[in-house]
Amino acid sequence: xxxxxxxxxxxxxxxxxxxxxxxxxxxxxxxxxxxxxxxxxxxxxxxxxxxxxxxxxxxxxxxxxxxxxxxxxxxxxxxxxxxxxxxxxxxxxxxxxxxxxxxxxxxxxxxxxxxxxxxxxxxxxxxxxxxxxxxxxxxxxxxxxxxxxxxxxxxxxxxxxxxxxxxxxxxxxxxxxxxxxxxxxxxxxxxxxxxxxxxxxxxxxxxxxxxxxxx
Amino acid sequence: xxxxxxxxxxxxxxxxxxxxxxxxxxxxxxxxxxxxxxxxxxxxxxxxxxxxxxxxxxxxxxxxxxxxxxxxxxxxxxxxxxxxxxxxxxxxxxxxxxxxxxxxxxxxxxxxxxxxxxxxxxxxxxxxxxxxxxxxxxxxxxxxxxxxxxxxxxxxxxxxxxxxxxxxxxxxxxxxxxxxxxxxxxxxxxxxxxxxxxxxxxxxxxxxxxxxxxx
Numbered sequence: 001x002x003x004x005x006x007x008x009x010x011x012x013x014x015x016x017x018x019x020x021x022x023x024x025x026x027x028x029x030x031x032x033x034x035x036x037x038x039x040x041x042x043x044x045x046x047x048x049x050x051x052x053x054x055x056x057x058x059x060x061x062x063x064x065x066x067x068x069x070x071x072x073x074x075x076x077x078x079x080x081x082x083x084x085x086x087x088x089x090x091x092x093x094x095x096x097x098x099x100x101x102x103x104x105x106x107x108x109x110x111x112x113x114x115x116x117x118x119x120x121x122x123x124x125x126x127x128x129x130x131x132x133x134x135x136x137x138x139x140x141x142x143x144x145x146x147x148x149x150x151x152x153x154x155x156x157x158x159x160x161x162x163x164x165x166x167x168x169x170x171x172x173x174x175x176x177x178x179x180x181x182x183x184x185x186x187x188x189x190x191x192x193x194x195x196x197x198x199x200x201x202x203x204x205x206x207x208x209x210x211x212x213x214x215x
Numbered sequence: 216x217x218x219x220x221x222x223x224x225x226x227x228x229x230x231x232x233x234x235x236x237x238x239x240x241x242x243x244x245x246x247x248x249x250x251x252x253x254x255x256x257x258x259x260x261x262x263x264x265x266x267x268x269x270x271x272x273x274x275x276x277x278x279x280x281x282x283x284x285x286x287x288x289x290x291x292x293x294x295x296x297x298x299x300x301x302x303x304x305x306x307x308x309x310x311x312x313x314x315x316x317x318x319x320x321x322x323x324x325x326x327x328x329x330x331x332x333x334x335x336x337x338x339x340x341x342x343x344x345x346x347x348x349x350x351x352x353x354x355x356x357x358x359x360x361x362x363x364x365x366x367x368x369x370x371x372x373x374x375x376x377x378x379x380x381x382x383x384x385x386x387x388x389x390x391x392x393x394x395x396x397x398x399x400x401x402x403x404x405x406x407x408x409x410x411x412x413x414x415x416x417x418x419x420x421x422x423x424x425x426x427x428x429x430x
Contacts, residue, residue: 009226009227009229010226010227011225011226012224012225012227012249012293013293016252016253016289017256019256019257019259019260020255020256020259020260020263020285020286020289021259021260021263022260022263022264024264024363027257027260027365027366027369028366028368028369028370029365029369031253031256031257031369031370031373032369032372034227034253035250035253035372035373035376038231038234038246038250040235041231041234041235042234042235042242042243042246044234044235045234045236045237045242048235048236048237049237049239070235071235074231074235078228078231081227148239148242150242150243150244150383150386150387151242151243152243153243153379153380153383154242154243154244154246154247154376154379154380154383154384155243155246157247157376157379157380157383158246158250158376160372160376161369161372161373161375161376164368164369164372165368165372165373168365168368168369168372168423168427169365169369171365171427171429172364172365172427175427175428187429191430208383212383212386212387214386214402215406
């Protein structure tokens with residue numbers, strides 16, 4: 001993750017400052033991707049604090065597979081933190097194109113619509129990948145070291161926030177799209193992701209509350 | 216935010232790696248505090264993209280107040296990212312105390328109980344402060360630039376995840392506490408925070424879905 005145009009890595013404080021600042025990027029789309037990264041990192045932590053512990057030897061291969069998957073989703077979502085900002089900047093740039101002649105107006109409108117469609121990709125990826133992270137959190141709750149259950153719980157909360165955040169960011173783009181067929185198809189996909197996520201989240205938290213004996 | 220014992224700021228990638236790694240800190244408690252920071256930063260962003268825009272001149276003082284509050288919560292929660300790890304390390308250190316003689320056993324047990332009680336403070340602070348951030352997200356949805364509604368939505372998702380994460384981290388400590396009176400009192404406070412958060416979250420999202428015309 002690099003700050004806009006710079007090669008060096010941004011610090012946590014720099015990232016928070018750049019979110020808070022008066023520019024539209026990084027915004028909710030990038031923060032959603034980061035939430036997915038944090039959820040995936042917590043799954044990796046749970047597995048790292050489970051592997052090698054007494055009573056988990058038989059599940060070693062299965063646990064390693066969960067950790068590998070979580071790591072690959074984290075890497076992919078780390079890239080999306082920046083891609084989301086870049087895709088949104090392309091939308092803003094298209095709005096800045098000249099619009100004096102009819103030809104310029106036509107070209108500008110075409111560019112805006114093109115950029116809007118492309119800007120839906122990063123948050124859709126965040127939503128779909130965070131749903132996968134949420135599924136891994138469910139496995140971490142079931143199969144991980146019981147001492148790490150609150151870490152798995154926080155992982156699930158972050159993955160769920162990332163899924164919801166991705167969905168909102170796609171929706172916002174769709175509302176300005178003229179290709180209503182594309183928008184409807186996308187909306188159906190979002191509703192499917194949302195419904196699946198809600199069912200898994202409910203299952204995870206009723207299981208966790210059962211395990212920690214909280215109403 | 217500094218990595219353990221170091222003065223320099225950690226980068227996003229370093230923080231994610233240290234969450235994922237095989238040590239118990241930073242874990243779900245620190246990630247919850249960071250989620251609260253991200254929610255607060257998004258409120259600041261919404262206000263920064265609202266102030267000075269046409270149609271918002273009359274609300275300037277009110278908007279500035281929201282931004283100031285969000286900023287102070289972000290600063291406080293930034294400190295909690297590290298405090299949570301330190302408080303949990305104190306619990307782990309207490310478990311490592313010698314336990315050969317009866318006197319050592321008594322002292323160790325006393326230290327563990329003391330550290331457990333103190334370790335409830337950072338996640339309780341995260342939960343209570345993130346609830347305040349969630350309330351600011353509600354104001355941001357109502358009073359902010361409509362173009363930033365998905366940023367306010369993601370802010371609310373993150374603040375809500377931070378609230379839930381703080382709650383789980385306090386609960387985990389309580390389960391090992393011998394002072395059942397303290398534990399019961401704390402549980403009631405957590406249930407109050409949870410219920411208030413759920414009501415606000417529900418209100419925010421029914422309002423947002425209404426505004427963006429999503430079922």
